[in-house]
Amino acid sequence: MTPQLNVIGIVVSDMAASLAFYRRLGLEFPDADDNGHLEAALPGGMRLTLDTEAVIQSFHPGWQPPKAAGRLALAFQCANPAEVDAVYRELVDAGYHSELKPWDAFWGQRYATILDPDGNSVDLYAPLSARAVTGSG
Numbered sequence: 001m002t003p004q005l006n007v008i009g010i011v012v013s014d015m016a017a018s019l020a021f022y023r024r025l026g027l028e029f030p031d032a033d034d035n036g037h038l039e040a041a042l043p044g045g046m047r048l049t050l051d052t053e054a055v056i057q058s059f060h061p062g063w064q065p066p067k068a069a070g071r072l073a074l075a076f077q078c079a080n081p082a083e084v085d086a087v088y089r090e091l092v093d094a095g096y097h098s099e100l101k102p103w104d105a106f107w108g109q110r111y112a113t114i115l116d117p118d119g120n121s122v123d124l125y126a127p128l129s130a131r132a133v134t135g136s137g
Contacts, residue, residue, distance in 0.1 A: 009049040011056055017117040018050050024091060025076055075123040081110035084124045088112040104128055
């Protein structure tokens with residue numbers, strides 16, 4: 001059997017803050033419970049899991065949070081460039097940190113980056129229209 005990737009796990013320092021952030025991006029998690037582990041179903045059978053630091057330390061007593069955040073990056077596709085701007089604005093207005101304001105990337109996407117509560121990069125992107133990519137009009 002060849003191993004199959006089916007879970008992306010994030011260790012969180014504040015479950016409530018992380019749940020609020022990822023729910024704003026449309027992920028559906030069950031109501032929080034006291035076990036410190038939650039899962040959201042993703043397309044294609046994948047799952048995104050959130051585990052508290054305490055859960056990780058319960059089976060890995062020597063575990064320490066990484067010193068530098070930002071080693072994990074997730075990307076959420078939006079329907080169009082206007083949605084990138086709207087979701088970005090909603091998250092910034094809710095107090096989340098902007099890493100990169102929305103911009104028209106040279107590779108043909110509207111792109112922006114927000115940091116989640118633990119400092120992980122969360123990109124928002126959508127294809128630019130053919131008109132915007134070619135500059136014709």
